[in-house]
Amino acid sequence: MSNEKQTIHEFDLNIIYEFFSNTERQGPGSAKETLKALSFIDGLTEKSKIADIGCGTGGQTMVLAQNTASEIIGVELWSDFVKQFNQNAQNQNLQDRVKGVVGNMENLPFQEEELDLIWSEGAIYNIGFERGINEWRKFLKLGGYIAVTENTWFSEERPAEIQDFWQKAYPEIDTISNKVAQMQKAGYLPVATYVLPETIWTDFYTWQTLRCDSFLKKHHGNKTIEEFVASERYEAELYYKY
Numbered sequence: 620m621s622n623e624k625q626t627i628h629e630f631d632l633n634i635i636y637e638f639f640s641n642t643e644r645q646g647p648g649s650a651k652e653t654l655k656a657l658s659f660i661d662g663l664t665e666k667s668k669i670a671d672i673g674c675g676t677g678g679q680t681m682v683l684a685q686n687t688a689s690e691i692i693g694v695e696l697w698s699d700f701v702k703q704f705n706q707n708a709q710n711q712n713l714q715d716r717v718k719g720v721v722g723n724m725e726n727l728p729f730q731e732e733e734l735d736l737i738w739s740e741g742a743i744y745n746i747g748f749e750r751g752i753n754e755w756r757k758f759l760k761l762g763g764y765i766a767v768t769e770n771t772w773f774s775e776e777r778p779a780e781i782q783d784f785w786q787k788a789y790p791e792i793d794t795i796s797n798k799v800a801q802m803q804k805a806g807y808l809p810v811a812t813y814v815l816p817e818t819i820w821t822d823f824y825t826w827q828t829l830r831c832d833s834f835l836k837k838h839h840g841n842k843t844i845e846e847f848v849a850s851e852r853y854e855a856e857l858y859y860k861y
């Protein structure tokens with residue numbers, strides 16, 4: 620085994636999906652923050668159409684559904700997450716206007732100018748921020764909105780250890796101002812940007828720490844799982860260190 624820590628993207632998808640399958644959200648976030656982002660968006664009605672890209676099991680989608688009257692389509696690569704998504708919609712009696720579909724954000728199942736709002740929490744990095752905002756724009760109606768979360772740097776310079784880790788995990792990581800400039804270049808009018816509160820990350824890493832323990836126990840002796848857990852723990856360790 621090399622000393623180099625692997626990033627999450629280098630592991631088998633089955634491992635990643637199993638790790639994140641027993642939780643309401645598959646990434647950092649909360650209903651409060653979803654609602655804060657939604658508060659910047661005007662004009663949604665029961666005739667509007669929203670797409671939630673990389674929706675996972677739909678934690679944030681159900682919050683959107685409970686706070687709008689619009690139709691919502693969740694697009695997700697992993698069919699087990701889509702099954703859980705549709706079960707969650709049904710449990711909340713939202714199945715008539717909230718549907719999860721198996722699909723790829725690289726080839727979205729929409730017509731040009733079909734959507735009033737594109738939502739994507741913790742997922743656009745899978746295609747890359749710049750590619751995502753550029754390729755998805757054609758699906759928005761004139762005056763439509765996009766709301767995404769993106770891993771960004773808060774300062775111009777960083778300690779080498781965390782710079783190296785995130786540069787490898789997500790080479791497109793950049794400052795907020797550079798991300799906003801990319802949005803403007805892609806033809807969007809930036810409405811709002813804000814930083815998720817620290818508690819979003821500390822809650823996420825608290826969950827992740829417990830999950831690592833139970834995951835290791837379940838897969839006792841599995842070297843790949845041990846490496847995956849080490850990589851997850853290293854990310855959390857860097858967060859708390861810096």
Ligand SMILES: C[S@@+](CC[C@H](N)C(=O)[O-])C[C@H]1O[C@@H](n2cnc3c(N)ncnc32)[C@H](O)[C@@H]1O
Nearest residue numbers: 644645646673674675696723724740741742745
């Ligand atoms: C970090 S999770 C976030 C899930 C959810 N949005 C949330 O915040 O809880 C990223 C999601 O993107 C999905 N995903 C990854 N690549 C994808 C692709 N090419 N097309 C659609 N979904 C994808 C993953 O399966 C995963 O559910």
